[in-house]
Amino acid sequence: MDHETIGSEDWDELILNLEATIPVYDRINRFATIGQVDKWRRMVRARLPSEDAKILEVGCGPGSFAEDVSGVDLVCLDPSVLMLEAAKPRVNSKRQERGDSEVEFVQGKAEELPFEDNSFDGTCSLFSFRDWYDKRAGLGEVLRVLKPGAKVVIVDPAKMNRIHGVLGWFWMRFWVGAYARIICGVKDHPWKWLTKTYVTFGTTRDYVRMMEDVGFENVAAKVVFPGMATIWEGRKPES
Numbered sequence: 001m002d003h004e005t006i007g008s009e010d011w012d013e014l015i016l017n018l019e020a021t022i023p024v025y026d027r028i029n030r031f032a033t034i035g036q037v038d039k040w041r042r043m044v045r046a047r048l049p050s051e052d053a054k055i056l057e058v059g060c061g062p063g064s065f066a067e068d069v070s071g072v073d074l075v076c077l078d079p080s081v082l083m084l085e086a087a088k089p090r091v092n093s094k095r096q097e098r099g100d101s102e103v104e105f106v107q108g109k110a111e112e113l114p115f116e117d118n119s120f121d122g123t124c125s126l127f128s129f130r131d132w133y134d135k136r137a138g139l140g141e142v143l144r145v146l147k148p149g150a151k152v153v154i155v156d157p158a159k160m161n162r163i164h165g166v167l168g169w170f171w172m173r174f175w176v177g178a179y180a181r182i183i184c185g186v187k188d189h190p191w192k193w194l195t196k197t198y199v200t201f202g203t204t205r206d207y208v209r210m211m212e213d214v215g216f217e218n219v220a221a222k223v224v225f226p227g228m229a230t231i232w233e234g235r236k237p238e239s
């Protein structure tokens with residue numbers, strides 16, 4: 001496992017562990033981010049196109065972000081059937097209340113997106129990018145399915161440097177880990193895996209470079225909360 005790739009056995013185990021977090025996902029997420037996660041989700045929504053846009057969320061998980069996306073056509077993709085099953089009733093009941101169209105839920109991976117070229121007006125990925133087993137390939141696929149000029153928005157906890165990584169490890173391993181153990185009620189709780197992906201995830205600059213290498217333009221990153229949330233944005237070139 002490094003800041004670009006996760007081996008296939010590790011990735012399979014990661015997915016199983018992520019699935020085990022479904023019942024407590026939102027609770028622990030709020031704790032781990034000191035209640036900031038909802039604000040970061042709003043920041044991503046504000047950066048996405050609205051008004052008749054077709055948006056893809058890659059790695060929708062249990063629907064924590066998707067449930068509050070309104071006024072656009074939304075497609076939610078995740079490799080985990082269990083995640084999609086958790087997300088579907090939650091997201092669609094909220095959308096129905098608001099009069100939004102039903103979301104299309106698709107099983108798939110960032111690295112092999114099952115969509116035509118130039119399909120979306122925007123894509124987003126929240127706390128999922130660090131789980132992609134081949135981040136460069138996934139970004140390439142995102143670029144392919146975006147329409148010319150359309151935007152990608154990603155949020156995940158990048159580090160500033162190695163020292164920052166060590167501090168983050170303590171935070172995740174002991175503070176968040178202890179809370180997760182209490183909430184999950186088991187010693188070998190699944191949150192442990194999130195520490196692994198957190199530790200191997202790269203710096204804000206690593207992924208700015210990767211997005212530029214893959215072919216995005218106007219790439220920008222904002223460190224919203226050091227070690228907890230960086231928001232990256234980029235556009236597919238017009239031609």
Ligand SMILES: C[S@@+](CC[C@H](N)C(=O)[O-])C[C@H]1O[C@@H](n2cnc3c(N)ncnc32)[C@H](O)[C@@H]1O
Pocket residue numbers: 015018058059060061062063064065077078079080083108109110111125126127128129131132133134
């Ligand atoms: C921590 S959850 C994030 C859920 C949600 N996006 C949110 O805002 O909280 C990460 C999700 O990414 C998905 N994921 C992991 N690897 C992926 C990949 N290669 N392509 C797409 N999604 C992936 C996982 O199945 C999981 O549901």
